[in-house]
Amino acid sequence: MEKNYPLNQLTTWKIGGPAEVVYWPQTKEDLSTVWQRAQEAQVPVWLIGQGSNLLLPDEGLPGLTLVTTALRAIEWGEHTVKVEAGYSLARLAQEAxxxxxxxxxxxRGIPGSVGGAVMMNAGAHGGVMAPRIVNVTALWxxxxxxKLERDELEFxxxxCSLRGHAWVLEVELVFSPGDRKKILQEMKENLTNRRLNQPLEKPSAGSVFQNPPGDSAGRLIEAAGWKGRSRGGAQVSTKHANFIVNTGKAKAKDVLALMEEILKDVQLKFGITLQSEVAYLQREARDARHDARCTMHEARGTNRSEQSSQND
Ligand SMILES: Cc1cc2nc3c(=O)[nH]c(=O)nc-3n(C[C@H](O)[C@H](O)[C@H](O)COP(=O)(O)OP(=O)(O)OC[C@H]3O[C@@H](n4cnc5c(N)ncnc54)[C@H](O)[C@@H]3O)c2cc1C
Structure with a gap:
């Protein structure tokens, strides 16, 4: 347990003020117990995986921030795997x-935890998590x-319909039998593609806006003239317009300002309202069930499509 811990060390954006207390539960039971105790003491609780899709406030977070990265138990079966929420998704993909x-x-190139990937229904290169999910064990x-079966969940x-309601502890996934060489080659190509098209050398949270149906947020932002523009230490990447990179000392307020301006400008120029893809944990959302309350532009109905083939 660490007190006054800098949250910028827990996110890929390297943004965020101090957390009052941070704890890395060692087992699922440990996480559940700590959660119960915090509830009894009426302490706000926040949950973070690998922090690769997160904007955390400059003022930091009150109460208890739980990080799932020590929950890494894994059990392989015949074309299945049971894996805890903190396991690295990229590592799991490689091992599969x-x-x-x-x-x-x-x-293979998505830098999050398995729990975060289920919550976000992470996807790229035409694939998403949902079809692989057999069941999800969650804390309410x-x-x-x-434990909820796949058909009890909406993706x-x-x-994912669990978002904002429960925390993922463990997931069971199913695979198809495939050709090892072909699978590894496809992963290699996907990684090369990312290195060429994404600013992986700078801190970011991946794509900040979701792709609207039939279009790409990056294309719209670039066409609106935002590539390379900055607010404080936050800059629209010159390589991929849907990435906002931290040039060194970016604050959450810089990222939010940039997102807000882009949103208004794209709306004005193209009549399209972009939706935020990143989760913003707000200090005011003291009820832990609102872990992913993103008052800016949380994903809502209109542009949801499980089969969206657009890459991040
Ligand atoms: C360079 C880069 C490239 C990326 N490319 C892609 C891409 O191609 N496709 C894509 O989909 N995403 C991409 N992302 C975004 C990100 O990697 C994914 O969304 C990832 O699944 C988030 O997992 P995480 O563990 O980092 O979640 P976090 O960022 O830690 O959390 C995200 C949200 O999920 C919640 N959460 C985390 N773990 C749990 C849990 N166990 N139970 C309940 N809620 C939980 C958090 O509270 C938060 O609201 C990219 C990010 C980066 C930095």
Missing amino acids: GERGFSGLEFA PDGTVK AYRF
């Missing part, structure tokens, strides 16, 4: 590929732990 298990080729606000473009 080594076994000749097909289905996570798209995920009243302290109960329940859409960067959306």
Whole structure:
């Protein structure tokens, strides 16, 4: 347990003030117990995976911030895997590929945890998490732990119905039998593609806006003239207009200002309202069930499509 811990060390954007207390639960039971105790003491609780899709406030977070990265138990089966929420998605994809298990080729370059990937229904290169999911074991606000089957959950473009309601502890995934060499080659190509098209050398949270139906947020932002423009230490990447990079000392307020301006400008020029893809944890959202309350532009119905083939 760490007190007054700099949150910028917990996100890929390297942004965020101090957390009152940060704790890395070592087991699922540990996480549930800590959650219960915090509830009893009426302490706000926040949950973070690898922090690769997160904007955290400059003022920091009150209460207890839980980080899932120590929850890494894994059990392989016959074309299945049971894996805890904190396991690295990219590592899981690579290990599945080594076994000749097909289905996570798209995920090799996505830098998040398995729990975060389920919550975001992460996807790229035409693939998403949802079709791989057999069941999800989750912790609910009243302290109960329940396993839900795939058909009890709703998934859409960067959306899972558990979001804001429960925390993912463990997931079971299913794969198709595949050709090891082919799978690994596809992953290699996807990684090369990312290196060429994304500013991976600078801190970011990946794509900041979702792709609207039939179009790409990056194309719209570039066409509106935003490539390379900055506010404070936040800059629209010159390589990929849907990435906002931290040039060194970016604050959350710089990113929010840039997002707000882009949103208004794209709306004005093209009549399209972009939706935020990144989660913004706000200090005011003291109820932990609002972990992903993104008052800017949380994903809503209109542009959800589970089969969206657009890359991030
Ligand atoms: C360079 C780069 C490239 C990226 N490319 C892609 C891409 O191609 N496709 C894509 O979809 N995403 C992409 N992302 C975004 C990100 O990697 C994914 O959204 C990832 O799945 C987030 O996982 P995380 O563990 O980092 O979640 P976090 O950022 O830690 O959290 C995201 C949200 O999920 C919640 N959450 C996290 N873990 C849990 C849990 N166990 N239970 C309940 N809620 C939880 C958090 O509270 C938060 O609201 C990219 C990011 C970067 C930096």
